[in-house]
Amino acid sequence: MGYYLYLPAQFIYHDLGRLTFIPDIMREYAPSGSFYQAFQVPGGPEGQLVMKYACGLAVLWTPFFWLGHWAAGWLSYPQDGFSAPYQIAIAFGGLLYGLMGLGLLRRVLLWYFSDAITTVVLVLLVLGSNYFQYAVFDAAMTHSPLFSLYALLLWLTGLWHTKPSRIKAAGIGLTLGLLVLIRPSEVVAVVIPLLWGVTGLATARAKLALALQRWPDLALLVVAGIVGLLPQLLYWKWATGHFLFYSYGEQKFSFLQPHVYQVLFSYRKGWLIYSPLLLMPLIGFVFLWRKQRSIAVPILTYFVLNFWVVSAWDIWWYGGSFGQRALVQSYAALALPWGAAVAWLAGQRLRLHIAVAVGVLLITLNLFQHWQYMRSIIDPEEMNRRYYWAVFNKTMPTQLDYTLLDVKTHLPKSERHYTPRVLSKLDFENQASDSTTHVSADLGYFSRQSYHADAAYVYSPTISLRLADAGLTAGQYIRASCRVFSDYGAWGNKLVMTLERDNKPVVWNGVRLQNNLSISRAWNHIYFDAPLPDDAQPNDILKVYVLSENSSSCYIDDIQAELFEPKTQW
Numbered sequence: 001m002g003y004y005l006y007l008p009a010q011f012i013y014h015d016l017g018r019l020t021f022i023p024d025i026m027r028e029y030a031p032s033g034s035f036y037q038a039f040q041v042p043g044g045p046e047g048q049l050v051m052k053y054a055c056g057l058a059v060l061w062t063p064f065f066w067l068g069h070w071a072a073g074w075l076s077y078p079q080d081g082f083s084a085p086y087q088i089a090i091a092f093g094g095l096l097y098g099l100m101g102l103g104l105l106r107r108v109l110l111w112y113f114s115d116a117i118t119t120v121v122l123v124l125l126v127l128g129s130n131y132f133q134y135a136v137f138d139a140a141m142t143h144s145p146l147f148s149l150y151a152l153l154l155w156l157t158g159l160w161h162t163k164p165s166r167i168k169a170a171g172i173g174l175t176l177g178l179l180v181l182i183r184p185s186e187v188v189a190v191v192i193p194l195l196w197g198v199t200g201l202a203t204a205r206a207k208l209a210l211a212l213q214r215w216p217d218l219a220l221l222v223v224a225g226i227v228g229l230l231p232q233l234l235y236w237k238w239a240t241g242h243f244l245f246y247s248y249g250e251q252k253f254s255f256l257q258p259h260v261y262q263v264l265f266s267y268r269k270g271w272l273i274y275s276p277l278l279l280m281p282l283i284g285f286v287f288l289w290r291k292q293r294s295i296a297v298p299i300l301t302y303f304v305l306n307f308w309v310v311s312a313w314d315i316w317w318y319g320g321s322f323g324q325r326a327l328v329q330s331y332a333a334l335a336l337p338w339g340a341a342v343a344w345l346a347g348q349r350l351r352l353h354i355a356v357a358v359g360v361l362l363i364t365l366n367l368f369q370h371w372q373y374m375r376s377i378i379d380p381e382e383m384n385r386r387y388y389w390a391v392f393n394k395t396m397p398t399q400l401d402y403t404l405l406d407v408k409t410h411l412p413k414s415e416r417h418y419t420p421r422v423l424s425k426l427d428f429e430n431q432a433s434d435s436t437t438h439v440s441a442d443l444g445y446f447s448r449q450s451y452h453a454d455a456a457y458v459y460s461p462t463i464s465l466r467l468a469d470a471g472l473t474a475g476q477y478i479r480a481s482c483r484v485f486s487d488y489g490a491w492g493n494k495l496v497m498t499l500e501r502d503n504k505p506v507v508w509n510g511v512r513l514q515n516n517l518s519i520s521r522a523w524n525h526i527y528f529d530a531p532l533p534d535d536a537q538p539n540d541i542l543k544v545y546v547l548s549e550n551s552s553s554c555y556i557d558d559i560q561a562e563l564f565e566p567k568t569q570w
Contacts, residue, residue: 002037003057003142003182004090006235007065008081017239018047029082039249041240050239052247054232056182060145064093094139101148102126105332108154112292113339117346121339128277128363130323131331133370142182146329149179150189154332157193164210166220173221177228185313188305192333193221195298203294252314259316263307263324267385269316274323274369277362281334284341291340299333306330320380322373368393376516379405402515403528406494409509411477411529411564418564420479423470424463424544426451426559437461445483445523445557453493453546454553460546463561468538472563475534479562480544481527482513485555490514492551495526497561499533500541507533510547513554523557529564 009016022035038049068089069079077083102122109118125131134143153175160168172193179186198204211218236245264271272279285303288296310316310326318326345355372378377391387404391397400410411418429447433439438460440452451460467473480497484490490513499507511528518524532542544561 001031002051002053003055004061004065004140005037005051006055006058007061008086011065012069012079012081017049019049025080025082028080031082044240048239050245050247051235052249054181054184054247055235056178056180056232057140057142057145059178059181059231060097061090061093061140064089090140094144095136097148098135098139098144101144101151101332104148104151104155105335108151108158109335109339111158112295112336113343117339117342120342121335124277124280124342124359124363125331125335125338128359128366129275129328129331130321130325130366130370131328132366133322133373134325134328137370137374141325143325143328146179146182146186147332149175149182150329150332153179153189153192154336157196160193160217161197164214164217166217169214169217169221170224173224174228176221177225177230180225181228181232185309186329188302188309191301191305192298195301197294198297199293253309253312254314255308255312258308258311259313260307260311262316263311263327266317267388268383269318269321269324271324271327273388275366277359277366278331278334280341281336281338284337284339284344287344288337288340292336295336299336302333303330317381322370322378322380397516399515399517399525399527400529402517403511405515406511407509407528407530409530413566415564417567418477419567421563421565423472423478423542423561423563424465425561426461426463428461428557431461440555443485443555445485447557450483450485450555450557451546451559452553453490453548453551453556455492455548455551458548460548460556460559462543462545463559465542465561466538467532467536467540467542470542470563472532472536472542474532474536477529477531477564478542479527479529479564480509480560481525481562482546482559483523483557484513484518484526485523485557486514486518486520486552488520488552489518490552490554492549493554494547495528495559496543496545496547497528497530498543499536500543501537501539506535506540513546 005019006016009019013021015021019038025031026035037053038051040046041048041050065081065086068086071077071085071089072079072083075085077085106118106122109121113121126135131144131147134141135147153172156168156171156175160172176189179189198207233243237243262268262270265273267273285296285300288299307327310324313326318324345351369378372391373380377394377397379387382405384405386408387401390401390404394401404410427447428439428444428449428451431437431439431449433441433449438452438457439449441449442452444450453460465472472478478497480495482495484493493513494510495513496508496510498505498509507530509528509530511526513526542561544559546556546559
């Protein structure tokens, strides 16, 4: 929404500065969970807003926006910038840009590799990496258009170095300008044409001599690059009074402390965890360096710089995504070392057979995990090691699987090895139903009453047990559970179990009341298991309740605490 918003604001509502139409759009289409895509101009007039995201994608989407606008009028849809024809036009525009990028990349690969190897590289790239997500499902994000622009940059750079011309130089400059216009951090792309053909000091001197000889080409490149950037510079000047403006607020880079390990290997968003086939182009740099050093130098330099920038971003997981989405656009450049790796594998029959088997398995894994992601089994933002392996290869996770997104523990063995004993239960059946207690007589699970949870009442009625009174000791597993009913999902609510000592929490565990198993307008059973800590004391207090902070409305019934005792071994 943030990238696209320039178009309807300017051409439909003529309100690029205050965006007063946004509340109506949010109510009608809910294109975003909240409106954060623009904010008050610092020091500007009250209500004057500036966009958070750059306008590059809006420039690329312009013809598809007008196609959607025409279709909306022709088909009698609202011409409001967000109705179905606009959405479809932008979606197909994303697919078209993706196909154009793959076509250009194929041309580049054919300069160095056979048609067969080129085809294999493109198949592996599309079906074996998270590029698939951003070319097909999330094509209105920046990554697929950026990928295509990188393919265009590689193609134009190769053409200029084969036969220099001013039009090619201008094309390189304009492509670089558009890359930066979409994402300013893509400025690292400049090293690709800058170092193309450089293998050492002698070739660097020859490159400098060529640039000096063809200085009009270089001048046109710079001018075209500025033209590419001009829309953003002019917008910032109009909106803020400055040609340069940092629009990301508190979100910044920590270049001296990049999150290298997390970006590569974390279960939250590890690049090589969710796209393990991308190990191939990394290995392929070795073979590309040996065979085609003139392109290995610029591609490797670009990749190192880009990876440093990506991993230095403080929000290194880049919000909701499948895998490490910030690297997707770099796959166009990585296709070259990828081709070198495939060529090496194809050079020996045994290597080839092993590579085919592994490649088929990893493509299958990638496509299946994309399916899991689209079904919300793979969480877009909060994955961890425990949950990843709990749902690995599953089409229908259990409630206990989903709890691992929030808690670190579960019963050591399956439930059949334990005997449950109810410690306490709140069913709200005999409580007064009024605004003071927030107990509602609207509906209940077994009874006709339940607790009505919403953001106005942070804490539900609580189960409170002294360990000595309940006969509980350290190491025993307790299950907290409740029943939940909601119209559109109990978002933001949590079932909490704590152990307190002297009115201070010793242990705190909580799980969300909404997950992929939840059914709207039905009673859902939410539960999790956690052990009492090793240092638990008889006077410690065990508490179970529902926490509602900035949450949606829902009904809670049968809050319960159970002890799970291991069965006697015979």
